[in-house]
Amino acid sequence: MVAIVGALVMPVMLCGILLYGLFKRVNVFDVFLEGVMDGGKTAVSILPALMALVLSVTLLKESGALNVMVKVLDPVSTRLGIPPEISPLTLLCPISGSGALSMYREILNTYGVDNIVERTASVIMCSTETTFYAVAIYFGGINIKEIRYTLPAALTADFTSFVVSSFLVRLIYG
Amino acid sequence: MMNYIWAGMLVFSFISAAFFGNMQEMSDGIVKAAEDSIEIVLELGGILMLWSGVMAVAKEAGLMDKIARLLSPVIRIVFPKVEPKSETASLISMNITANLLGLGSAATPLGIKAMEKLYEEGGRKRYATDEMIRFVVINTAALKVIPTTIAMFRQEAGAKVPMDILPASLFASGASLLSGLLMAAVLSKIFRPKGE
Numbered sequence: 001m002v003a004i005v006g007a008l009v010m011p012v013m014l015c016g017i018l019l020y021g022l023f024k025r026v027n028v029f030d031v032f033l034e035g036v037m038d039g040g041k042t043a044v045s046i047l048p049a050l051m052a053l054v055l056s057v058t059l060l061k062e063s064g065a066l067n068v069m070v071k072v073l074d075p076v077s078t079r080l081g082i083p084p085e086i087s088p089l090t091l092l093c094p095i096s097g098s099g100a101l102s103m104y105r106e107i108l109n110t111y112g113v114d115n116i117v118e119r120t121a122s123v124i125m126c127s128t129e130t131t132f133y134a135v136a137i138y139f140g141g142i143n144i145k146e147i148r149y150t151l152p153a154a155l156t157a158d159f160t161s162f163v164v165s166s167f168l169v170r171l172i173y174g
Numbered sequence: 175m176m177n178y179i180w181a182g183m184l185v186f187s188f189i190s191a192a193f194f195g196n197m198q199e200m201s202d203g204i205v206k207a208a209e210d211s212i213e214i215v216l217e218l219g220g221i222l223m224l225w226s227g228v229m230a231v232a233k234e235a236g237l238m239d240k241i242a243r244l245l246s247p248v249i250r251i252v253f254p255k256v257e258p259k260s261e262t263a264s265l266i267s268m269n270i271t272a273n274l275l276g277l278g279s280a281a282t283p284l285g286i287k288a289m290e291k292l293y294e295e296g297g298r299k300r301y302a303t304d305e306m307i308r309f310v311v312i313n314t315a316a317l318k319v320i321p322t323t324i325a326m327f328r329q330e331a332g333a334k335v336p337m338d339i340l341p342a343s344l345f346a347s348g349a350s351l352l353s354g355l356l357m358a359a360v361l362s363k364i365f366r367p368k369g370e
Contacts, residue, residue, distance in 0.1 A: 009275050009276070009277060009320075009322070010277060010280070013275075013277070013280070014228060017228050017231055017232045017235075017237060018228070018231060020232075020235050020237055021231040021232070021234065021235040021237075023235075024234075024235040024236060026231060026234045026235045027234075028231050031227075031230045031231050031234045032227035032228065032230060032231055033227065034227075034230055035223075035226040035227035035228070035229060035230025035231065036223045036224065036226055036227040037223075038226050038230070039219075039222045039223035039224070039225070039226025039227065039283065040219065040222075040223050042222060042226070042283075042286055042287070042290070043215060043218065043219030043222050043223065044215075044219075046215060046218070046219075046286070047211070047212075047215045050211050050214060050215060051207070051208070051211040051212075052180060053211075054207045054210050054211040054214065055184070055204070055207040055208070055211070056180055056183040056184055056187070057183075057207075058203045058204075058206055058207040058210065059183070059184060059187035059188075059191075059200055059203050059204065059207065060183055060186070060187050061203070062187075062191070062196060062199040062200050062202065062203035062206075063187040063188065063190040063191035063194070063196050063199065063200045063203070064190045064191065064193075064194040064196045064199075065183075065186050065187045065189075065190035065191075068190055094314075104324075104327070105327065108327060108328075108331040109331075112331070112332075113328060113331045113332055113333040113334075114333055114334060118328075118331075119339055119342070122324050122327075122328060122339050122343075123339050123342045123343045123346050124346075125321075125324050126316070126318065126321040126324050126339065126343035126346070126347065127315075127316055127343050127346040127347035127350055128314070128315075128316055128350070129278075129313060129314045129315070129316040130314075131314040134285075134310060134313050134314050135310060135314075137218070137282070137286060138285060138286060138289045138306075138309075138310050138313070139289070139302060139306075139310075141286045141289055141290060142289055142290055142293040144293070144300065144301065144302055144306075145176050145177075145300075146300060146301035146302065146367070147176060147301075147302045147307070148301060148302050148307065148361075148365045148367065149307065149358065149361035149362065149364070149365040150302055150306075150307045150310055150311075151179075152357065152361060153307060153311050153354050153355075153357045153358035153361055154310060154311050154314040154354060156353050156354055156357040157311055157314055157315045157350040157351060157353055157354025157357075158314065158350065159353075160349050160350045160352075160353035160354070161315070161346050161347065161349070161350035164345065164346045164349045164350065165342065165343075165346040168341075168342040168345055168346060169339075169342055172341065172342055173342075
């Protein structure tokens with residue numbers, strides 16, 4: 001059921017828009033090609049900011065710096081009611097989407113499903129995006145470096161998600 | 175600010191690598207990062223180009239205006255400076271819609287386009303405007319109605335009802351979004367753009 005609904009949304013959106021275009025007598029093929037060209041320019045403009053981000057995240061991981069940050073933040077997250085098993089995940093969530101996803105799958109493998117640890121991890125994965133990545137590509141595309149208070153505001157949202165997710169899972173399923 | 179955060183991350187990595195004896199890993203990491211970022215741009219670029227094409231059709235057919243009208247109450251509250259009938263409003267609406275449906279790969283291209291429009295209509299300032307920041311915060315809070323990806327992972331792993339985390343995830347993303355916007359509202363009073 002989940003898989004069917006999930007698989008339906010994208011194809012329906014794609015075909016729906018194209019059919020509507022035909023219905024409105026739009027030259028869908030030509031217009032599509034123009035749009036693609038335009039998207040290509042945007043993709044290129046994102047590259048520099050993205051490379052800067054990927055470099056810093058990869059080096060934090062490979063150098064062992066990320067482990068240090070996890071250890072430092074561990075007591076804090078425990079005090080906030082975040083299960084210690086997933087505190088590394090909360091650190092990874094805002095900075096690396098692929099990293100968070102692979103750690104999430106590891107949590108699924110290690111702890112199984114339908115328990116507090118797994119549910120908390122799942123809810124966190126559902127309610128956060130990769131903040132640094134979003135900031136890098138959204139501001140990178142328009143080449144803005146003075147991002148003012150973006151990071152504190154966006155990280156507040158992430159932080160709230162971690163704490164509220166942990167609390168709610170304990171409350172509802174605990 | 176990005177200056178210090180970015181350089182700080184790299185220097186901190188170097189010190190950690192020296193301390194833990196991970197210099198070879200860090201060295202390999204530098205090469206890997208260069209390759210990875212090209213790979214991500216190719217991946218993201220492909221999907222970005224595809225949806226740019228589809229959205230061009232939607233725009234030409236007048237579908238974007240319809241969707242903008244649908245979400246115009248939201249736009250009016252969160253983005254008071256954005257003209258409710260403009261293309262910017264449609265792009266923001268489409269981005270929010272795609273996010274709600276759990277279509278991250280469609281939402282990102284729309285969001286990038288929306289940022290371009292916010293930039294053009296905001297007077298091409300060299301700093302981030304309050305509207306841009308609010309928009310990015312909405313995107314990082316990940317409000318979605320159907321968390322398809324995670325539900326699929328849970329199903330694969332054998333969860334009895336993969337979607338049963340929905341109430342918690344809806345509430346958590348709602349709280350996250352509100353707190354982010356609230357924080358943005360407070361900070362926008364403190365961090366005035368320089369030289370304005």
